[in-house]
Amino acid sequence: MCSFGLAFLFSVCPVAVLGNIxxxxxIPTECNLHQPMYIFLAVLAVSDIRxxxxxxxxxxxxxxxKSCSMAxxxxxxxxxxxxxxQCMESGILLAMAFDRYLAICDLLRHTSIxxxxxxxxxxxxxxxxATVLVGLLPILIKRLHIFHSIxxxxxYCEHMAVVKLATEDIQVNKACGLFVGFxxxxxxxxxxxxxxxxxxxxxFHLHQKEAQFKxxxxxxxxxxxxxxxxxxxFFSFFSHHFGHVAPSTHFLLSTIYLLVPxxxxxxxxxxxxxxxxKACGTNFSSELWIPRVIYQMFMTM
Numbered sequence: 001m002c003s004f005g006l007a008f009l010f011s012v013c014p015v016a017v018l019g020n021i022x023x024x025x026x027i028p029t030e031c032n033l034h035q036p037m038y039i040f041l042a043v044l045a046v047s048d049i050r051x052x053x054x055x056x057x058x059x060x061x062x063x064x065x066k067s068c069s070m071a072x073x074x075x076x077x078x079x080x081x082x083x084x085x086q087c088m089e090s091g092i093l094l095a096m097a098f099d100r101y102l103a104i105c106d107l108l109r110h111t112s113i114x115x116x117x118x119x120x121x122x123x124x125x126x127x128x129x130a131t132v133l134v135g136l137l138p139i140l141i142k143r144l145h146i147f148h149s150i151x152x153x154x155x156y157c158e159h160m161a162v163v164k165l166a167t168e169d170i171q172v173n174k175a176c177g178l179f180v181g182f183x184x185x186x187x188x189x190x191x192x193x194x195x196x197x198x199x200x201x202x203x204f205h206l207h208q209k210e211a212q213f214k215x216x217x218x219x220x221x222x223x224x225x226x227x228x229x230x231x232x233x234f235f236s237f238f239s240h241h242f243g244h245v246a247p248s249t250h251f252l253l254s255t256i257y258l259l260v261p262x263x264x265x266x267x268x269x270x271x272x273x274x275x276x277x278k279a280c281g282t283n284f285s286s287e288l289w290i291p292r293v294i295y296q297m298f299m300t301m
Contacts, residue, residue, distance in 0.1 A: 006063035012259045013056050019266030020045035036099045036114040041269055043123055044092045048262035051085040054078055055156045055258055062155055075157040076138035082156060082258070083134045086233070090188045091126030093226055097192040100219050105202045133180045140173050155255055189230050196223070221268050228264060232257040
């Protein structure tokens with residue numbers, strides 16, 4: 001398992017970090033990318049880089065140096081940042097879905113609704129929501145004092161894995177975990193699905209097949225990122241709260257859940273959003289250079 005984790009870490013983490021850094025370099029410097037979708041994509045890239053920074057160092061220490069110890073407060077800090085970044089990503093995906101809804105269903109008011117000040121308020125609201133709700137988890141864990149073990153079968157401080165080590169009553173912790181999960185992931189997923197139901201209703205009522213294809217094609221990248229994020233998130237969430245899955249399976253799923261989406265996001269958006277590749281002059285304007293750079297780096301590992 002350690003050899004797999006180390007290989008997985010070295011193959012996926014550089015792709016995630018490099019791909020998102022490239023997006024953060026391109027988006028602010030190109031005026032044609034100063035649009036709501038790409039502003040949200042830049043915030044998503046920042047969240048993905050912070051998520052990698054929160055988990056990759058300790059994963060590397062575990063898999064390479066066999067350093068499996070971690071201070072309790074450091075564990076709680078990692079727990080907070082990991083879940084806060086995931087909640088940020090969920091909120092940004094919801095904001096992207098709202099942007100796609102306006103772009104397809106109410107195009108004439110798209111720019112007048114999603115003004116720069118509105119975008120800032122949306123991003124700040126997503127950050128505050130993640131900070132406040134996720135902040136409850138380490139605070140409630142801090143009240144626990146007696147644990148029957150100090151060994152976590154994970155490569156990071158997963159909430160329920162830490163809570164289940166306590167010998168005290170953990171019903172409040174479980175309830176809070178469910179509340180935070182459903183308030184953020186459940187709420188966001190429902191509204192994203194509603195937005196796409198409305199989008200598909202508009203798209204399918206278009207008379208021209210070409211117009212239907214173009215409208216649907218603007219959403220494919222977001223749909224792919226949405227599906228891979230929420231499928232992995234809910235499977236990991238429900239298996240921990242209600243299932244009886246082997247620790248090795250939890251370990252594998254949680255590692256994939258944390259590292260794969262940050263690596264896939266820049267590749268997916270780099271492939272589908274070709275207009276954001278007009279960035280650096282004629283050398284790159286006609287080529288999918290972002291996914292090619294990432295793909296070539298991935299293949300050389």
